[in-house]
Amino acid sequence: MLVFVSPGRAGAGSARVVDATTAEVVADHRPSDLAAWMANFEVSEHPRWILPAVDELYPQLLQKDIRLSRCYDLTLSEGLLLNHEGRRGSHRNPGAAWARLHGRVEPEDKPPPAKDAQPALFELDERFYSLDQLAEVYTDQQRRILASAHPDRLRLLVTSESAGALAAAEMSHCGLPWSEKVHLELLESMLGPRPLPGARPAKLADLAEKIIAAFGGRSLNPDSPPSVVKAFAREGIDIPNTRAWVLKEVDHPAVEPLLEYKELARMWTAHGWSWIESWVHDGRFRPEYVVGGVVSGRWATRGGAALQLPKALRKAVRALPGWSLVVADAAQLEPRVLAALSEDQKLAEFSRDVDLYAGLAADSFEGDRGKAKIAMLSAMYGGTSGGAGPLLAVLRKRFPQAVGHVEQAAQAGEQGRMVRSQLGRTSPYPSESWRALMERSEGTEDEMRKSRQASRDWGRFTRNFVVQASAADWALVLLVVLRRRLTALAPAAEIVFYQHDEFMVHCPASAAELVRTEVLASAKEASKLVFGDTPVQFPLEIATVDSYADAK
Structure with missing residues (x-):
């Protein structure tokens, strides 16, 4: 049984019950208390709820301790189908799907809800939507799924995405059990007592002094990458940025305290005392998925x-x-997913072990697990630097079906074509500026180099997309x-x-x-x-x- 739900004002709404086998309308309902009606119908019938958008409706039901077992999210499904068809269009607002069906101007995508927003129950966008419109959009989406090359796979993807939206709302509602006491103790042990507003924690202040001393006492702001780059330049050391891997290659007494400062500063700004106040309540951390x-x-x-x-x-x-x-x-x-995607029987044999890389190493890389891992990651991500090329050649010779699968995906990307996951999630088309680069048949050496580089970069994206998206x-x-x-x-x-x-x-x-x-x-x-x-x-x-x- 399917139930289409159209929320209204002040907790009211309308619902249409449809026989899932015959598609005939069983009854229309217009309850003054939509949440209560849905709770009763869920218990008695366990239907599949057809909802405009789970993330707008379900959190409000959870606040009333109402849980749904199954649903179909029209908004998420429309996004998947548009990408699958290689079309662009707004989909955050489900009314856009109905507008496209009738050749009307599509409403703009709705922005994500603001944190801690407290809308009235079911007070959704007034541009949406009668039950007839909901049913029409759903019917069209089912038609498009059936017309796809692998309708069973795409249907599983759409169904899972919708069920995932229910799980996401439930996880946010439930929250991750979190010990504020342990967190505060950790902050104090790492950073010192909570500082006054505008001041650094004691440990960061101490490290800042050490950094300044290492540069001869000249003032600098360790939180400012340009300031740090200039400080190194005054010492005759040119660095492109202050990323950790760059700093680790530098021989200077400021490097050690600077690396420690950067790590602790990230903890302070990203997960410090303010973070606890914003995100941890009643012993739970409730992220918005x-x-x-x-x-x-x-x-x-x-x-x-x-x-x-x-x-x-x-x-x-x-x-x-x-x-x-x-x-x-x-x-x-991801390596196991590649074995399943490519149906490479030789690679599949190594999936029997928990440590797949160890088996590959013993088979093809003289027992060197590190080389086996580099080879596999190079195949999936397109890396060729750091000696990866010869290792990838060994992998290609030993597992041509697996490596060929990702190389075909890379070639499709270099040509500006779409690739798909196992269930049909589809990569986006490259941008218009990318296509303009690809259409250039002549130009300066630098311009042609940029064109070739852009092609290879997009090929690396699609190479990994087929694996990562199938793993997802x-x-x-x-x-x-x-x-x-x-x-x-x-x-x-x-x-x-x-x-x-x-x-x-x-x-x-x-x-x-x-x-x-x-x-x-x-x-x-x-x-x-x-x-x-x-x-x-x-x-x-x-x-x-x-x-x-x-x-x-």
């Missing part, structure tokens, strides 16, 4: 930097008393399968973190072993759904811990 926020399908966050937590801060991620954190990490996911397909499907399994078998367990190929569940300690079993089962199911009967193994490293810091 952006589903498919990266073109490859990986998630992003809107503020809070949840996907860039420093290792030191993992100590602050702590299970509640009597609870555990079950942390799962896919081992060397697998991880997303695992996430939504795990969400379904936990809801049925361990409802007290909460998925609290998801990052690329890593998953974290917060659960009663007594349920940890069951959760571990369900995570492993979810990985197997995801592999079957995404890659079919592939011989490639996707092992997970799973740890049950009290603190995230103990998981690795």
